[in-house]
Amino acid sequence: MSASHPEPFEVVARPSASLRGHARVPGDKSISHRALLFGLLAVGETCVTGLLEGEDVLRTADAVRALGGIAERLGDGEWRVRGVGVGGLQEPTGVLDFGNAGTGSRLTMGVVASHPIRATFDGDASLRKRPMRRIVDPLLEMGAVVESEQDGGRLPLTIRGPREAVPIVYETPVASAQIKSAVLLAGLNAPGKTTVIEKEASRDHTEHLLRHFGAEVVVEPHGEHGRRITLTGQPELVARDIVVPSDPSSAAFPLVAALIVPGSEIVLEGVMTNPLRTGLFTTLREMGADIEELNRREEGGETIADLRVRAGALKGVDVPAERAPSMIDEYPVLAVAAAFASGETRMRGLHELRVKESDRLQAVADGLAAAGVDVRIEGDDLIVTGGAGEVRGGGVAVTHLDHRIAMSFLVLGLAAREGMRVDDGAMIATSFPAFVPLMRDLGGEISEAAA
Numbered sequence: 001m002s003a004s005h006p007e008p009f010e011v012v013a014r015p016s017a018s019l020r021g022h023a024r025v026p027g028d029k030s031i032s033h034r035a036l037l038f039g040l041l042a043v044g045e046t047c048v049t050g051l052l053e054g055e056d057v058l059r060t061a062d063a064v065r066a067l068g069g070i071a072e073r074l075g076d077g078e079w080r081v082r083g084v085g086v087g088g089l090q091e092p093t094g095v096l097d098f099g100n101a102g103t104g105s106r107l108t109m110g111v112v113a114s115h116p117i118r119a120t121f122d123g124d125a126s127l128r129k130r131p132m133r134r135i136v137d138p139l140l141e142m143g144a145v146v147e148s149e150q151d152g153g154r155l156p157l158t159i160r161g162p163r164e165a166v167p168i169v170y171e172t173p174v175a176s177a178q179i180k181s182a183v184l185l186a187g188l189n190a191p192g193k194t195t196v197i198e199k200e201a202s203r204d205h206t207e208h209l210l211r212h213f214g215a216e217v218v219v220e221p222h223g224e225h226g227r228r229i230t231l232t233g234q235p236e237l238v239a240r241d242i243v244v245p246s247d248p249s250s251a252a253f254p255l256v257a258a259l260i261v262p263g264s265e266i267v268l269e270g271v272m273t274n275p276l277r278t279g280l281f282t283t284l285r286e287m288g289a290d291i292e293e294l295n296r297r298e299e300g301g302e303t304i305a306d307l308r309v310r311a312g313a314l315k316g317v318d319v320p321a322e323r324a325p326s327m328i329d330e331y332p333v334l335a336v337a338a339a340f341a342s343g344e345t346r347m348r349g350l351h352e353l354r355v356k357e358s359d360r361l362q363a364v365a366d367g368l369a370a371a372g373v374d375v376r377i378e379g380d381d382l383i384v385t386g387g388a389g390e391v392r393g394g395g396v397a398v399t400h401l402d403h404r405i406a407m408s409f410l411v412l413g414l415a416a417r418e419g420m421r422v423d424d425g426a427m428i429a430t431s432f433p434a435f436v437p438l439m440r441d442l443g444g445e446i447s448e449a450a451a
């Protein structure tokens with residue numbers, strides 16, 4: 001079993017002259033995991049273009065192979081997956097080690113749970129702390145058996161699927177695309193209709209891909225902000241090609257950097273603008289950010305646009321809790337933008353940030369405090385009082401094996417008077433391996449700290 005992670009190394013960002021130029025961030029992480037898993041569950045050969053080759057996604061590719069599929073890299077982001085079809089999974093011989101990846105592990109648990117095989121899931125020290133009950137509970141209802149030293153609450157755990165899975169109607173206890181997707185993926189090999197109800201709509205990539213591969217899915221509104229998603233089980237999924245658009249959650253880092261480094265103007269090409277992912281752009285515009293969407297078009301069934309971003313003054317805002325699912329991974333870098341705004345930004349309802357790769361609520365508050373920013377946590381809210389363009393910086397942000405904490409504080413360092421250091425840049429490779437060179441190409445002064 002493994003709870004290992006790569007050797008840590010410090011990275012430092014220094015105050016930079018204006019950022020300039022065009023850049024393309026890598027493929028969307030959520031769609032990349034799903035592309036591989038749908039490829040596994042389809043009959044035939046799925047070609048994927050623009051796959052994110054980050055550590056998290058590569059672990060999912062390993063799992064696809066362990067479960068009987070073929071996942072082959074043909075070139076830069078070009079992958080071919082040969083599937084086994086719904087019902088055709090092979091029992092893996094070793095442990096499925098998902099490293100740092102919540103999405104990869106949880107979605108694959110759903111895939112395995114409705115097949116009559118046994119598989120053990122594990123991950124690094126961060127993933128071993130994350131809650132798994134939220135996935136295990138519905139899978140038990142569907143007939144899976146879960147063996148674990150910690151009652152299914154944490155990794156490592158072993159799932160054994162039943163001979164025939166039971167379709168269920170499940171209301172998710174929190175807005176989570178990972179819970180929704182795990183249940184729907186399990187529902188693929190259950191006879192009859194599996195329904196997931198969510199009070200707040202979460203990202204809908206699983207629903208898109210189910211349809212793309214030929215499954216029958218009905219999506220209805222539920223309450224004011226929610227959805228009811230019903231899947232008809234045991235379809236034959238037919239291999240289809242997938243084009244993965246650029247990840248808005250990765251675009252967030254150069255985007256915020258360009259807003260806070262004076263005089264900057266950059267263009268981020270082909271960024272996905274699915275409305276269930278763009279709460280950050282909405283919030284930044286409310287703060288006064290100059291973000292223009294150019295050349296709006298469609299790619300792989302998603303809307304995309306080139307984002308032209310220009311630096312300028314930002315003002316504090318109140319971010320409503322119901323916006324959280326559409327920007328859940330973007331709060332750390334939003335908090336950095338808020339540190340440079342004038343006035344107070346209150347980000348409401350952030351309880352889910354406590355169960356990500358780190359306790360992000362605490363990690364952001366600690367990092368901002370180390371940079372001399374006025375910050376506090378009240379219940380589930382994060383409140384940042386900005387310095388109107390002036391942030392001291394100069395401290396060390398502790399990243400706790402969390403890629404988004406590392407990238408957020410490096411962005412802060414590009415615009416803070418004394419720069420910023422992060423204790424570990426190794427985890428950046430989970431979602432954005434080329435982050436440092438991309439930021440340097442735009443003019444950002446980021447480098448590995450001298451030992």
Ligand SMILES: O=C(O)C1=C[C@@H](OP(=O)(O)O)[C@@H](O)[C@H](O)C1
Pocket residue numbers: 029030031103175176177178179181203328329352
């Ligand atoms: O389904 C997905 O691809 C994801 C869902 C979100 O997690 P939750 O479902 O736990 O909110 C998000 O934080 C994660 O980075 C990716």
Ligand SMILES: C=C(OP(=O)(O)O)C(=O)O
Pocket residue numbers: 029056100101102103104329356357404431
């Ligand atoms: C929360 C994240 O990912 P995961 O849950 O897949 O580890 C993230 O990428 O910010």
